Amino acid sequence: MVSLRVKATLPGIVYLVGAGPGAPDLLTLRAARLLATADIVLHDALIHPDTLLLARQARLVDVGKRANGAATDQRFIDRALIAAAARYQIVVRLKGGDPSLFARAAEELDALAAAGCEMVPGVTAALAAAAEFKMPLTRRGVARSVAFATLRQRRGARSAAPTLPRADTLMLYMARGDINGTQQALLAAGYAADTPVVCAANVAMPGATLQRATIATLTALAETDPVAPVLLGVGATFGDDFRSGEARAPQATPMRACAR
């Protein structure tokens, strides 16, 4: 695609900023500084209130996609970003986790070709879950590769069961719902039925929980509250063999029910 684009003509710079996995202190120093100087912040729904408080002088606009099913259309967000860049100097588009993973950043970058634009990385949920529950995602001799994927599809997508990558460790984002379909997709991707699975909910937030299963017993996982983000980890590194007692126990978070 050769595009003849107009050179940056809007006064504002838009920063696509990762807010990290939930806990306000897992924000980066750079993101905190940008929030403090922002004129306007367009933010996802699940951003912690204390994180938003850092945007002391900014107008806050919730463009979250989970607001009671009344999801904000991506085209609306794209237009809102352009409008903000036309009116404000420092525009922050604050996204949960990291903006380069499952965050529609490509669409927003494309929409913002006429504005100055920068990206600021964040801690993604899989890394936060690994830290919170002391489960390294790689392990010499056991797990040399990690894949991040989601089974979520755009509405109207054709394939019923999207292909999963195959890696030693697999982290499935937005894993709530259709646990039977997830089980089938994992088996179809070549994972053995006895592969260990962990199910983390509310990572880096109060009430974070971890449940353990295997692909075979995945459907027995209990359901937790219906808005908690759920992340599934799949792979030998999550197995009993590698839980060294208390060193692996989640800290200060009771094991509670998890995802369906």
Add this chain to the structure above:
Amino acid sequence: MVSLRVKATLPGIVYLVGAGPGAPDLLTLRAARLLATADIVLHDALIHPDTLLLARQARLVDVGKRANGAATDQRFIDRALIAAAARYQIVVRLKGGDPSLFARAAEELDALAAAGCEMVPGVTAALAAAAEFKMPLTRRGVARSVAFATLRQRRGARSAAPTLPRADTLMLYMARGDINGTQQALLAAGYAADTPVVCAANVAMPGATLQRATIATLTALAETDPVAPVLLGVGATFGDDFRSGEARAPQATPMRACAR
């Protein structure tokens, strides 16, 4: 493995902390706070001096593995962590990037079973590269999954060519050296020869560079300075079709030579 471990008997708590990809302001607020209160910090070789300055009251111990080939043995680091936990209250083990990825965290967690231990996630290099060069790793309809892997093996490992995962986007860590072997491993993993490749060096540090190639032309990439960390990105999302002019150009970093 059922282990009968002694309950935490050492006075100190060891924090395995991710320092992020290099820029001091890509540290998390939590990591900055821990550094400020640490009694001792055992750190990797490539940690930015300004990051270490945050550890105002700590004894600093460089346990980096790259110091002129005289790599610090992992068992030495494990023992040093235990010794530190016996003597100090707040011990920070500061690792580049994120501690759960390619960071030997599993070994250190195992060694620290008798000490209190926490992990603090960090921004990993792949996410920082995506942000710096405005290259989202996922893209609706193009890239639904990302894998992180390395071709580096422990010394004396048997297999000559370790298996690579297969995902829409692949990020290869520690990709310096043996570019021919990398090319072969990618082709053997099923990637098409015309798959776009980006080669990022010195991500999130001064003089960060990006080079573009395909798997077929990978061997033509120019070499850069021999200690710069190198990260390869492989996949359609890095292709010309998705570079929308200036919106994708790296900011303030000239395109320079890269890895071999």
